[in-house]
Amino acid sequence: MLVRIVVAAVLTATLALLPDVTVLPLGGIGKGILYYLVVYAIIGWDIVRKAVLGIGNRRVFDENFLMVVATAGAFGLALYERSGDYLEAISVMLFYQIGEFFQSYAVGRSRRSISALMDIRPDYANIPREDGSLEKVDPDDVEVGATIVVLPGERVPIDAVVVDGTSSLNTAALTGESLPLDVRQGDTVLSGSINLTGVLSLRTTAEFGESTVSKILELVEDSASHKSRSEDFITRFARVYTPAVVGAALALALLPPLVRLLIPGMDPMWNEWIYRALTFLVISCPCALVISIPLSFFAGIGGASREGILVKGANILENLSKVRTVVMDKTGTLTLGVFEVSAMHDIHDHVETDENEKRLITELAAIAECASSHPISKTLRKAYGQEIDHKRISDIQELAGLGITALIDGRKVAVGNEKLMASLGLEYCHCGTAGTIVHVAVDGHYAGHIVLGDMLKPHAEEVVGALKACGVQRTVMLTGDSRDVADQMAGVLGVDEVYAELLPADKVARVEEMLAAKSEGERIAFVGDGINDAPVLSRADIGIAMGGAGSDAAIEAADIVLMDDSPLKIATAIRISRKTLRIVRENIVMALGIKGVCLILGALGIANMWLAIFADVGVMILAVLNAIRAMVIRK
Secondary structure (H helix, E strand, O other): OHHHHHHHHHHHHHHHHOHHHHHOOOOHHHOOHHHHHHHHHHHHHHHHHHHHHHHHOOOOOOHHHHHHHHHHHHHHHHHHHOOOHHHHHHHHHHHHHHHHHHHHHHHHHHHHHHHHHHHHOOOEEEEEEEOOOEEEEOOOOOOOEEEEEEEOOOOOOEEEEEEEEOOOEOOOOHHOOOOOOOOOOOOOOOOOEEEOOEEEEEOOOOHHOOOHHHHHHHHHHHHHHOOOHHHHHHHHHHHHHHHHHHHHHHHHHHHHHHHHOOOOOOOOOOOHHHHHHHHHHHOOOOOOHHHHHHHHHHHHHHHHHHHHHHOOOHHHHHHHOOEEEEEEEEOOOEEEEEEEEEEEEOOOOOOOHHHHHHHHHHHHHHHHHHOOOOHHHHHHHHOOOOOOOOOHHEEEEEEEOOEEEEEEEOOEEEOOOHHHHOOOOOOOOOOOOOOOOEEEOOOOEEEEEEEEEEEEEHEEEEEEEHHOOOOOOOOEEEEEOHHHHHHHHHHHOOOOOEEEEOOOHHHHHHHHHHHHHHOOOEEEEEEEEEEEHHHHHHHHOOEEOOOOOHHHHHHHHEEEEEOOOOOOHHHHHHHHHHHHHHHHHHHHHHHHHHHHHHHHHHHOOOOOOOOHHHHHHHHHHHHHHHHHHHHHOOO
């Protein structure tokens, strides 16, 4: 296309600079129209072909038809007047193709920003052989639980857990995060990540078709098929608008001359009114709207994907801009869902224990819990930080819903909740600190308690402020935790409302209440990550899932997936959607405003074909350049 534009431009300039085309061979035939038709064929043959195919497919009134009618009419007028001025006809087609080239380039840039994700698709997986060599196989052929090896510089082909080795991974294509992620034995790695340093031996946890990289590609490929309401409006608008302007142009060409014919002695001025009608047709071409609106959404989805935010359609991006209430699940969304020891108290509540007492309580609790796989047990062992000597413990009894009793170094130790202490007839103190409380008793005497708290995600405390800054009016936190824990967390995070002790069905009921009470045009977004969040994600206007650690059910049910699990990306997604919608509105107002003025000027005979070219091609180029701004995401 670029070669055709350059060749046509050079030939057009040459013909324009010649004092008389008739000096050329065959120049006398129709005052050199053949030369202009050759240039027209070079630059416009594909538009003529599309117009003919459109007529054959009963899609007559499109921009190709308008361009062919206008340029053919300009040729006809010049030939009829024997003026030899065919430059207008060629120039209209030339500038239109320049505009199409700009539009094609912009779409290509947007498409490349999304299709760059296709590069994350791995071509092979390394399976270790018995002789120590590696066999390259198709990732589709690797079963769950198989061992694969990823060398430095290679992509992780399938979601897996590190069995052996340490390395740094480049996860930018998945999460938008530029900092490498350090991994070691036991860590989960996502397919599509690039291994930067060490050799990793991995055990696969999913089939290739169910792995992160495949799901990302599937989401991105599907996103373009979901049209927004703005795109649907433009499609319907063009369907009505194009026949209307063709009819108006026809009326402009015929009615005034016919009226003038009825007036004795008045020249009908057929040439003048046909020229105005052709100018009117060129101006009316709806290219700027038809092209720039889908391009704006496409660019917005592309910009979001580079930030690690996968939007499943333009309609979702449009709805996201109308979100005024954001409802967030606590565990896995705002917190890591990982306990840590936040405080230790002795038998006198809220009086911090000294270091020796702390060590003793932690040691006894960790040893007592050494045989349990419960998250609380793991947290206590992690806080102890030493190898457990299993010879020191005997007579372990796990009491369901209460805790554990055991003999440690010959001493009777009980570790559990308040109910366990009460069942043993021990006096204990009620801890006033919010969190999960683990009470410890030794030889029938209460020793103190340990407070465990859920760890906040990085930047979680900034989330509410960021949401308020981008126009969200209300933030709500839902959790299954106790009221005390929920209230404390809500105070730290600054959320407007908090609902605690909820089951999955209760969360759906709360969101249903909010949906029933919302105003017209308002949207409610729910953010979650667990399989228990899937029903709420489906029910909310916009479901946003944490993609890195989120469950498959949550990711499947959600409309938007945040690949790096950062709750701050919720605000980023809303900013992208609002910027995209702002650009769409700017393009609609600009295109309709300029075209409206130029159509009036064209009908009055004030605007000539050159102004028509600006109104069509110029506005299209401006709208396209404005649309690709949606790809640029400021931090």
